[in-house]
Amino acid sequence: MTTVIKHQKPSAFYDEFFRKGPGQKTTHYCPGCGHGVAHKLVAEAIDNLGIQDRTVFCSPVGCSVFGYYYFDTGNVQCSHGRAAAAATGVCRTLDEDRIVISYQGDGDLAGIGMGAIMHAANRGENLTVFFINNAIYGMTGGQMAPTTLLGQKTTTSPRGRTAENEGYPIHMSEVISQLEAPVFVERVTLGDAKGVMKAKRVVQKALQNQVEKRGFSFVEILSPCPIGWKMNSMDARHWITEKLEKIFPVGNLRDDTKEPAPVSIPRMKLTDEELIDLFKSGEVESVKAGSLLNEQLVKVAGFGGQGVMSASALLAKCAVAENRHATWLPSYGPEMRGGTANASVVISNEAIGAPVVETPNVLIAMNAPSLDLFEESVQPKGMVIVNSSLIERKVKRDDVNVMYVPATDIAIELGSVMTATIVALAVYAAASGAVSVETMQKMIPSSIKRKNLVDINLKAVEAGLKYYKEHYQK
Ligand code: SF4
Structure with missing residues (x-):
C-alpha cells in the first residue's frame, strides 16, 4: 500500500508568490x-500559534530580501543590517500583542548590522530574530x-580565509548569549532531516516566547547555500553536518524562559492628538498662504557655525506652517569640520518627489567657496543672495538676480555671528514671498533650541527685512 503525504502550504504564506508573476508557487x-x-x-x-493576523515580518537585505512576497503577514523591508532596529521600532509602535520577526542573513546581521543586533539583544526587546548562517x-x-x-574559499578569500588575514568566524549565538537581556538563544541546523525537525520545534519555541512576552529570542539556523558554496544540494547538506556544525555546534545556549517574570518594556502611549502635536512643526497656527508662483529649489550654503543648517530647517518649517509642502536635506561630511556645509530646501504647492536640489532657483551663498561651488548650477532668472561681508567677488553670471547682503556684518552688529544666515533668509523671504517674514517671526521661538538666542534671531529677521527694504525693494 502506498501512503500519500499531502504537503500543505502554511496559511501564513500567500497562495501565490507574485514575485515571479501571477499563479507562481x-x-x-x-x-x-x-x-x-x-x-x-x-x-x-505562525500557523500553529495562530498569530498570523498580528505578525510583522521584517526582511533584511540579502537573498531573503523578498520575504514580503511570501509571508501573508505585516511586512517591513528594512535597510541593510537594520532589521533588528526596524523591528524594535515596530515593537514599540504597535500594541503589545504584536509579534515581530527579524529575519536576517549573516552578512546583514553579523556584518553591517552588528551594532543594531547587539543593541536590540542587549535591550531585551520582546522580538524574535531568525539568523540564517x-x-x-x-x-x-x-x-x-x-x-x-577558516580555510573556506570565497570570491574575496580565494586562497581560503585565514585568521591572520581575515580574522576568525564570528559566533553570534555565543556572543549574544553572553548578554544579560536575551532569554532564549539556540543554534539549529538544516543539514539533515533530524536537524530540520529539531529546528521546527525551536523556531516555534522562539515565537512562543514572544507570545508570552518573555523578551528577546535568537535562533541561528545553519543553512545551505549550494550556489555560493559551488556544490550540489546533497553535498551542501553534507558540508553543513561535516564542516559547519563542527565550528558552529548546534544546541541551546540560553533558556531563561522558565523564569517566572515575563519582560514588560515600558512604552510611551500616545493618543492620536498627542502624536499630531509631536510632529507639528511649531507652536504656531498654520497660516493661509497664496499659491507659490513656482516651486522653490533653495540651496543654502556656508561655513559650519554660520547657522546654515538651523536657518534652512527653519525655512522648511515656515513653509509647512503655511500649509505648503517642504523638504529639508542637509549635507554633512568633512565640510562640517571647517569647509562648506549646505542644505537643500524644496517648497512646493504639490507633493515633492525628491528632496535633492541639483539646479537651484535660489542660492544663498554665505561664503566664497559656496558661491564658487554652486553659482553655475543656479537656473537662469534664479535668485542669488551673496553674503558680501565674506565674499569679495561679484557674481559672474548675468542671467540671475543678485542681491549683495553684508549678512555677517549685520549679525556681528546684532551680537551673534551665528545669526548671519537668518539675516540672509529674511532677505530671501521678503524678496520672494515664498514664506512670510511674519511666519519666520512666529516660528523662531519654537525652532531655536537655545532659548537665550530667540530674541537675537528675531532681531536678525528685522535687520534682514530692513536691509531688503532699503536696498532692493522696488
Ligand atoms: S542558495 Fe545561496 S545564493 Fe542562492 S538564494 Fe540561497 S542563500 Fe542565496
Whole structure:
C-alpha cells in the first residue's frame, strides 16, 4: 500500500508568490537553498500559534530580501543590517500583542548590522530574530561573510580565509548569549532531516516566547547555500553536518524562559492628538498662504557655525506652517569640520518627489567657496543672495538676480555671528514671498533650541527685512 503525504502550504504564506508573476508557487531562491525550508518552518509556527493576523515580518537585505512576497503577514523591508532596529521600532509602535520577526542573513546581521543586533539583544526587546548562517554572502556573489570558516574559499578569500588575514568566524549565538537581556538563544541546523525537525520545534519555541512576552529570542539556523558554496544540494547538506556544525555546534545556549517574570518594556502611549502635536512643526497656527508662483529649489550654503543648517530647517518649517509642502536635506561630511556645509530646501504647492536640489532657483551663498561651488548650477532668472561681508567677488553670471547682503556684518552688529544666515533668509523671504517674514517671526521661538538666542534671531529677521527694504525693494 502506498501512503500519500499531502504537503500543505502554511496559511501564513500567500497562495501565490507574485514575485515571479501571477499563479507562481515557487520562490526566487536557488535550488537546494535553505531559505525556503527556514521560511516554511517560520510560516508553520505562525500557523500553529495562530498569530498570523498580528505578525510583522521584517526582511533584511540579502537573498531573503523578498520575504514580503511570501509571508501573508505585516511586512517591513528594512535597510541593510537594520532589521533588528526596524523591528524594535515596530515593537514599540504597535500594541503589545504584536509579534515581530527579524529575519536576517549573516552578512546583514553579523556584518553591517552588528551594532543594531547587539543593541536590540542587549535591550531585551520582546522580538524574535531568525539568523540564517550560511557562511557566505549569497546574493552578491559569494564573498566572505563574518561567519565564513577558516580555510573556506570565497570570491574575496580565494586562497581560503585565514585568521591572520581575515580574522576568525564570528559566533553570534555565543556572543549574544553572553548578554544579560536575551532569554532564549539556540543554534539549529538544516543539514539533515533530524536537524530540520529539531529546528521546527525551536523556531516555534522562539515565537512562543514572544507570545508570552518573555523578551528577546535568537535562533541561528545553519543553512545551505549550494550556489555560493559551488556544490550540489546533497553535498551542501553534507558540508553543513561535516564542516559547519563542527565550528558552529548546534544546541541551546540560553533558556531563561522558565523564569517566572515575563519582560514588560515600558512604552510611551500616545493618543492620536498627542502624536499630531509631536510632529507639528511649531507652536504656531498654520497660516493661509497664496499659491507659490513656482516651486522653490533653495540651496543654502556656508561655513559650519554660520547657522546654515538651523536657518534652512527653519525655512522648511515656515513653509509647512503655511500649509505648503517642504523638504529639508542637509549635507554633512568633512565640510562640517571647517569647509562648506549646505542644505537643500524644496517648497512646493504639490507633493515633492525628491528632496535633492541639483539646479537651484535660489542660492544663498554665505561664503566664497559656496558661491564658487554652486553659482553655475543656479537656473537662469534664479535668485542669488551673496553674503558680501565674506565674499569679495561679484557674481559672474548675468542671467540671475543678485542681491549683495553684508549678512555677517549685520549679525556681528546684532551680537551673534551665528545669526548671519537668518539675516540672509529674511532677505530671501521678503524678496520672494515664498514664506512670510511674519511666519519666520512666529516660528523662531519654537525652532531655536537655545532659548537665550530667540530674541537675537528675531532681531536678525528685522535687520534682514530692513536691509531688503532699503536696498532692493522696488
Ligand atoms: S545564493 Fe545561496 S542563500 Fe542565496 S538564494 Fe542562492 S542558495 Fe540561497
